[in-house]
Amino acid sequence: MLFNEVGVCLPIIPTETQTPKVDFRKYVAIWDTGATHSAITKKVADDLGLKATGIVEVRYGDGKSSTNTYLVNISLPNKVMVPHVRVTEVKLIPDDNISDDKQLQLLIGMDIIGLGDFAVTNVNGKTVFSFRIPSVEEIDFIPSAQENNVMDSGNRHARRVIQARKK
Structure with a gap:
């Protein structure tokens, strides 16, 4: 699994005259190239006091269901902020071997991965992934x-x- 810590906050619109203070909450995210869109858990929505912006039908292996959508800003580890990301609410399967504060709470999908260059390498048994925005080269x-x-x-x-x- 490819995962790391990212920041999530309410969507903000910076203006030229004022840079608002942004309060990012940190969550563990999994990067999923098989997911079309990014998603958050109910815990993230509750922690941030998010209000649903709509409902969408989500399809997955066992079928489909309706779920809430939200608008958030996501701060990636390379200090790049992806503004106004429409995320869906999902239930991610908890890992019994990990403490509650280290559980996956976010899924980064192709809506974000597709904005830049994403590479995975494995040298000497150590898997490393790297991501940058904007895309610079193939x-x-x-x-x-x-x-x-x-x-x-x-x-x-x-x-x-x-x-x-x-x-």
Whole structure:
């Protein structure tokens, strides 16, 4: 699972003349590329005193249901704030091995992930993910993986072609 701590607050609109003080509450979030939209638990909605902005039908593996939607600002670990995110209320399955204050309370979906560059690496058994907004460049591991495979193979001609491209 890919998770970290993010901040959530009521939606604010900064003005040119005044920068409002923002009171972010910290929650543990899971990053889910299979989720179209971001979501929060009822605990987050209650903690922040959020008022539902609507109701939406949510589809999942077992079927569908109607749930509340809310508007929030989300502060990511890289200090980027994503304003006015429409989130749905969900029930996330608690982990019995984790204390209540460390339980997942937020799901970051493709509505946020799609705003930037998202990469996952696993070196020496340590999984690391990185995210930035805005998207800066395409991240594609395939060309370097193919190059490594060719350079490790016994195909001299293919190695020469790759070495010639680098010059």
